[in-house]
Structures are given as C-alpha cells and as structure tokens.
Amino acid sequence: MFVSSLHTYPVKGCYRLDHDVVAVEPWGFAGDRRWLITDPDHHFVSQREEARLALVRPSLTMDGLVLDAPGMESIEVPHPIGGELAAVTVWKSTFDAALADKSASGWLSDFLGRDLRLFWLDDPTRRASNPAFSEPGDRVSFADGYPVLLASVSSLAQLNDWIAQDFPDDAALLGPLPMTRFRPNVVISGGPAWAEDGFTGRRVRIGGTTFRVPKPCGRCVVTTIDQESAERTRQPLRTLAKYRHLNSDLVFATNLIPDDPQAAAVISLGDPVVLA
Template sequence: MAQLTSIHRFPVKSCRGESVGSAVVEPWGLAGDRRWMVVDDAGAGITAREVNRLVLVHPEITDGGLRITAPDLPALEVPTPDPARQVPVAIWSSTLTAAAAGAEADAWISKALGVAARLVHLDDPTRRPTSPAFSEPGDLVSFADGYPVLLTTEESLAALNDVVLASADTGRDPLPMTRFRPNVVVSGVEPWAEDDWRRIRIGDAVFRAVKGCARCVLTTIDPDSAVREKEPIRSLAKIRRWDGATWFGINLVPDTYDVTIRVGDEFEVLEAVAPGSGPLRPAP
C-alpha cells in the first residue's frame, strides 16, 4: 500500500527542519511550516542559497514562539511577536508585511550567520498569494518558495541515488531526503510517478499537484555541515533536466483544510495524466 512515510516542517525558512508524526493541513501549508523568515536590513528574505550557515540554525516551535539554537551560541527563546509591529518584507516576487521579532532575536541571528539579519514572523498568511501561473485565485502560501506543500517519494530518491553513487569519484553515502526539504514523503509508488499526478489524497486531505519542483543550489548544501558540493544537481542534470532546470518533487496546494495527516496514512492518486505528458503544468 502506498503511504505517507514522513512529515517535515521548517519553522524558519532555510533553517533546519523538524520531523513530526502528524500535522494539521492549513490553506497555506502544514501548521507551523515556514511562518518565520530571516531578512536583511532592507527586508529582503535571506536564504541558505546566499548564507549557507542558515542550515545550521535549529528552530523548534514552542507554546510561546520559537526556541533557536546554533553552533557555539546559547539557545534563545523568541516569543511570538506582537502583530502590531509590522515591517515590510519581500520574498521572491512577493512584497508584504510581517511582525518583527525584536532586537534580541536580531542580534542572535546576526551573530549565528555572521551577517546583519533580522527575524520576522508571518502572523497572517492570507497576505501572500501563490503564483497565479500554477494555481487558482485564493490559493495562499506562507514563506515557502512558491507553494504550500512539497512532496517527494522514497522511490525517486532511490533512483537518483543509483546515479549519484554510480558516478561518485570515491565512496560516499547516499543522499538523504533532508537535502530536498520536503514536507511530505510517500512510498509504495514507481520512481518519478509523481510527474503525472494531478490530484492526490493523503489520509483525509486532498491536494492539487500544480507544478514540478525545480531544484537549486540549496540542495547541494550538506544540512549537517553547511558545506556545499556538486550533488545532487550534477546527477539530476543527467536524468532530470529540461526547460533549463533540474527537477525533483512536486508542489501541492491543499483543497482540504483543518484536517490532520499522520505518518502511516494511506496515499492515493485521484487524478493523473498519461506518463510522459510532463510534470510542470496541470493537465489541460
């Protein structure tokens, strides 16, 4: 039986994630996922693409906000900011406002990263719509790159690792799924079958598969050391390259809200297109 094998949320964009046994599905993604972001003095989002050390910052959601840790720094408790303290922020083509975490959090994150930075919280996710090119009016997203939920499959990772290990110059370990920062991982399907999915069900939650996920240099950063290497982009370019990009995983938009998904839930494909029809756009 195809099933959900793991669930991941990333409290702060580009920082280390948490594996959880269950999660509530909200219109803008899994509860607690990417509701915080690090920004520069101008309010532009900072990601691990530019500052690799972000992957070493470990945030944990608490009842009152966040607890964040990083190498060689004491842990810091960050209370959920007052929503009245809004500041302008930008992430990719989105411009909106978010609540400022305050001077203590800003000083801590700046020291952890070695660059001037601030921490902000998206108190109201309805401020950010998804890209209209691959979604519908009213679709929303938190501080995730473009869409609310990212799905990957264990079988596709195994197929990719076959290429990675075969082309390795020296012995190396297979790439872990953490390189790809998915929210949900499923198993019991064929490798790359996700290219053809258009509507899926996980437990009681239904999602639209709206776009393949183009992968960037963030996947080449080891989440445990922040060291950058050539994989998996090198191997993806051999087997998963088109439209000038490399592809792994699919972006989902929830059609069912306020339900809980759990590890072990049944996974079902509700709608699919013929193999080879292309993973980038919904079926016409």
C-alpha cells in the first residue's frame, strides 16, 4: 500500500488543499483545521447545517489565510496573534481560541446569510483528543475528534460498486462518488478494500512516521454533500447503512494519532504504508 493523495482543510468545514508533501505535527497535518467558524455563542458551525461552506475556498499565506467564495471579493485574514481569546465549543470540547478580525466574521456572515464568527487556534496544545481512545498528552486541532483521517481507494471502489448494485438510480444520477466526499487527510492505494479495518488498535507506518489507530470513523450527513457544488444527495449513507453499520456507526475510513508527538516528520505522495 502507498500514499496516493494528501489533503488539509485550513478552515473546518470549508474546501480542501491538496499536497504533494505534508508536515506531521502532534495535533495533525500542518495547517489542518486551525481555523473555525462559529455561531455568536461560539459553537462550531459545519457543513452539517451549512452545506455552502464547501464553496468557501481558503488558501494559506505566511501571515494567515485568504478566503474566496462565489460572488464574494476575496479577503485576507491575518493570524490574530495576541488577539482576544474566547471559549469555543467543538462537540464536547470547550477551549480557548483567538477571535479573528471582525471583517472576516462579516465576510462569512454576508456569504452565508447568518451571524458568524471566525477563530484561529493560536495554541494547538489546548484541546485533548477523546480520552476513551487516546493517551495522555494526545492533542487535536479543530478536527472532529482525531488528528488525521486515512481512507482507502479500494474501499471507495467497493462502496461505489455497492451503490451501483443496490441503488442503480442513485448511481445513474451521481456517478461514482469521489473521495472528496469523505474529507480525508491521507488516501492510500494498493491494498484490498477495507484493509484499514485491520489497522484498529495497531500502529501503521507511513513513510517515516508512525501512527496509532484508535478507531474507525463514523460518518455523518457531510458525506452526502458534493464538495464542488454543495448540493445534498442521498448517498453514501444509504449504502453505508446497509453494509458498514458497525458498533452503532456508519463507518468509512479510520482515525490516526501521531505516535511520537516530539518527532518532526513529513509524509509524501508515494510513501509506503505498512503495519508497524
């Protein structure tokens, strides 16, 4: 097995960046989900309730990021270094983050037609991973629960085969679903479908970096959103519910935690993926 694509999502819920090489940090890939959109009460907002976040395209700069979206002028957003801190909530985690410039919050509010805020995680050591599946000292950025998400091309091919077999009308309408629906960080090729199921509870080595594999990833309605158009569909949850309903979750892809949080490392396209 080997790495066939690498991705980060600078703003949680927004469009991806594709990479040839990524740096691995204790809390995930460098630059991944360090920005967060919230409501006025500082609870996170995602594509679950705002599908059009998929149309917001961030790009990273030395000083922060640039946001683009259809019908909007691009806006530069500097890192709010030394700025106002406020408690934000992502699922069951509440921790401090830095409030971005008001112009960025206004830009997002104008695009989505509701009152929003933008935050930057100035100190990524603040948020602990889920203690039920982590070790003391594990940290995660604004990702849902774990630092890195790994998905398999072979598993996606099997899923698309199931859709075509059991839901031919959906398959005719949608065509094969792309991997972008699942918003992974690292995509692997060359192994059998669902090989990643066997990673759970073990360690996997990608290039020169070792990760612990705490649990598979339970999927939500975000997977039904076309990441290019923001249109909602009925797949893949209909098919995952039939074939991949495991331990109360609809499962696709698996979570990873960097095993040596002090080790600086990179992952590149083509790197081998092996059980350590």
